[in-house]
Amino acid sequence: MYLPPLRTISNSDLYKSGDITIHPSAAIAPGVILQAAPDSQIVIGAGVCLGMGVIINAEGGSIELEDGAILGAGVLIIGKGKIGANACLGAATTVFNASIDSLAVVSAYSLIGDTSRQVANLPEAESYPKIESQVETKSEVETKTPSPEIEPELTVEDEVTPQTSENTPEPQPEVISEAEFEEVSNKFEPESSSDSVGSxxxxxxxxxxxxxxxxxxxxxxxxxxxxxx
Structure with missing residues (x-):
């Protein structure tokens, strides 16, 4: 936003109108305008400093500047209110039907007490869930994600290797009974022949x-x- 510089005041006289009370120790720069409506009042305390071109217009009540208040050049105060002791208002600040606390510092080109522009009230923070609860950290995602199981690769040696001797039954030796042994041996015994001279x-x-x-x-x-x- 463009803020034009303050212009010099060509009229060095102080303009006063209405019920206005000024303490003798107050310092007032040239070009200050003090105006109070018939039912209003302006009170300037001790040690108050009014910069060049300050305008105070009291309406519907009283405007009181407590001791030691400082108003920068071009400050505009309208309506009713109170400027606390030792408060400082920057240049070109506008105060509309509002009060300033003691020892408060208001930056230049500020607008205080304007009810024509309302700022929508934001809902409470509780209605919005925290982002931290919705977004999982990287470490949590990694712990929850199951790692794929890696099956061992079969090599050629594993496929060709025969089964161990534990699974292969050993051949049992055949047991020949005594009767079978005699029968076999009898087959090979020579038959007695009457023609043969000797056995x-x-x-x-x-x-x-x-x-x-x-x-x-x-x-x-x-x-x-x-x-x-």
């Missing part, structure tokens, strides 16, 4: 039978030799 040797017969079993073609060769003889 053949048991070991030799067993070996011959074993050779015939393993090499059946040996018998055919033996028969051919007998025929040739």
């Amino acid at each position: 053949p040797v048991v070991g030799k017969v067993y070996i011959n039978n074993l050779l015939l079993t393993l090499f059946p073609q040996r018998q055919s060769f033996g028969d051919q030799n007998q025929d040739e003889q």
Whole structure:
């Protein structure tokens, strides 16, 4: 916002109108206008300082400037109210039907007591949920997010490796009973022949039978030799 600079006052006289009381120790700059309506009053206390071009217009009540109050150049006070002791109002400040506390400092170009512009009352902070409760921190999100389970990769060695000996049953040796053993041994015993002069040797017969079993073609060769003889 553009704020124009204060202009110098060409009229150095003090203008007073109405019921106005000024303490002798008050300092008033040139160009000050003090005006009070018929039913109003302006009271300026001791040690009050009014800057150049200050305008005070009392209406509907009294305007009182307590001891030591300072009004900067171009200050405008309208209506009724009180300026506290040792309060300081910056240049070009406007006060409309309002009071200023003692030892208060008002910055320049301020507007106080204007009821024509109302600021909408904001709802209480309780109606708005806190952002911290809605937004989760990064650490909480990471803890709540389940990490994907990583399955172990199967290598070629794992696929080719046979099962352990614990799962593979060991072959049980066959148990031959005594009766079966005798039956088998009887098969290889030589039959008694009346034509034979003496009983053949048991070991030799067993070996011959074993050779015939393993090499059946040996018998055919033996028969051919007998025929040739």
